[in-house]
Amino acid sequence: MDFFSKLIDKMLFNSPNIEEFAPQVMFHIPENGLTKALQIANAPVKSTVTTTWILIVVLGLFSWWATRDLKEEPEAGSVQNVIEALVDSMQGLVRNTMGPGMQKFTPYIGTLMIYLTISNLIGLVPGRDILHLYTPTADLNTTFALAAITFFCIHYFGIKSKGIGTYFKDYFEPMPFMFPLNVIGNLADPMSLAFRLFGNMLGGGVVIMGLLYSVVALGIPGIADLYFTVFAGVLQAFIFTMLTMTYISMEME
Template sequence: MKIFNIFPETIFSIGPVQITDTVITTWIVMAAIIAICYLSTRKLSVKPSFFQEILEAIFEAIEKTIKDILPLDPWLVVPVLGTLWFLIGFSNLAGLIPGLKTPTADLNTTFAFALISFSMTHVVGIATQGLRGYLMHYKEPTWILLPFHLIAEVTRTVALAVRLFGNMLSGDMIAIILLGIVGLLVPIPFSLLHIIIALIQAYIFGVLTLVFIAGGMRTTSEKEA
């Protein structure tokens, strides 16, 4: 696992745009996901192979998770949220590869993911309820609390980014400390723990996004009930 600074290291520049080690690792992760998706879907069959059954089980789990939280057709959200889940999960695991930095241990990356979550909340809310219907949830229980609702929109987005960043950064730092203290005795079991934590953090990020979307749809759902 690569020892890194909190701040990303600039590898090269394209005009005024600086390309950091985080960006390069993220590109590698994106390329890996695209390759995996292409290879895993080019020979789908009505008689699925073992690998296809695993793939279908993953998508069914994503669909069920969304259906359990949101009162709408899950496939309105599956493409974006599923992609976000995979991207965060693979990014969390990238640091296990020697020479690569964990992208989510960079606050810039986690803020980008949090902005996607923030955008999804409003886009889905407006798409399913209309602009007027969606904005009405800000008046609950009274318009006097509108400023606090707006502050909450910002603070929960910041908290989402900082939470993922803090968990992944601390995990990598603990690994570095343990390597320095006990050498090669810890890396294998710790790597297994890191994989579990990385997948859990990706899952929690997606579930929190679903909760935020559901919160914006609360008023409409209650009226329909």
């Protein structure tokens, strides 16, 4: 009971400013002719962006290293064997969720799943504070960007699959007066994707863990970290990916 009393007291009477859990500004974009023309001069670059850059470089280097010496019959337990198993599982997930003939989405869905999973697990990296690593998905800018890509895919492939006439006709189904509600519903899907992922990662993986570690250093925070960082992180990556596949496949039907 003493622990929970301390936690409640910390949250209600001595809760830290939410800015403590926000990404840090690492540097500002230098001012020159090009940045002025693009209207990004002196724009802040936060740790969310730099962490994403690090992930891109690490994943790019790993992809190059893992595929530089491919063999027709890889040895059991080799990196190629593991990667092929991962690709096969992603192809099966796409086929079972989106239906046959949808294998063209495997590269995007696989990339999305890997990026989200690793991003959500950044909290496990030793010395993350020293390296200024910040969970990218705990920043609404990142989740909105990912939701925007999903939104584009939904409607682009919907028009490509149905034709533009049938696509717009669906907005007036089952009755013409449903048009405004159908538009709102289509806009709400990516919004819900963005806020769900952002809320879970910021609230669980960043704020709650920060409060726990500020109350007690060992024991309970370590156990909670396994849940919020590992279980919840992987689960949220899976949910975002599954909903992306569901929305795209439904629009293409």
